Each structure stands twice: as C-alpha cells, then as structure tokens.
Amino acid sequence: MEYGLNVSSEEELLKLREEGKISQREYEELLGAMKKPPAGRGPAKPPGEPQFQAFRRRIMIGGFVISVLGVIFGLILKLPLVWGLGILGIIVVPLKYYLTNKNRQCRADS
Secondary structure (H helix, E strand, C coil): CCCCCCHHHHHHHHHHHHHCCCCHHHHHHHHHHHHCCCCCCCCCCCCCHHHHHHHHHHHHHHHHHHHHHHHHHHHHCCCHHHHHHHHHHHHHHHHHHHHHHHHHHHHHHC
C-alpha cells in the first residue's frame, strides 16, 4: 500500500529528473520518502472512545448489580421468572464484558 503518494507529485519529480534539475539518486530518495508511511502513526482512535468505554463499563456493572438484586428479591418474593432472569444476567454480563475487552485488545494489537 502506498502512503501519501500523489501521482501528480511523482510526475513532477519525473519531470524534474528529465529536465536535469535533480539527479537520479535524488529522484529515488524523494520518491522513497513519498512512499514511506509516516513514522509513529497508527490507526487513529476516535476522540470519544475512552468516554464510551467508561460508559459501557458503568452500564455493565449496573446490569450485574441489578441481576444480583433480581436473584435476591426473586427468591425472597418467590418469583421464579425474576430470579431466573437474574441468574441469566449474572452469567451473561461478565461474559459480555470479557468479550468486549478481548475484542478491543485484538483491535489495539493490529
């Protein structure tokens, strides 16, 4: 993949070389510098991503707390649907949290 290479710039360099204004070595150096990716630049993160991750973490922690409360109150009030959904939430929320963090780390590594 060519980074920062503009066809018109390459044509201008070729024209300068043919006119004798730059040497073959200078032409190759400039062309190589144009094709080289910018140093130290990885994929840019959107500016709001850290705030979104913190918001997502708070939502998942809140869901986990509500699930635990659902199990407790479902058992106390003898409502099987409530404690059943609470147990399901206790299983699903940590699993979802793990998978979202794993996915985020995979994207950061690449």
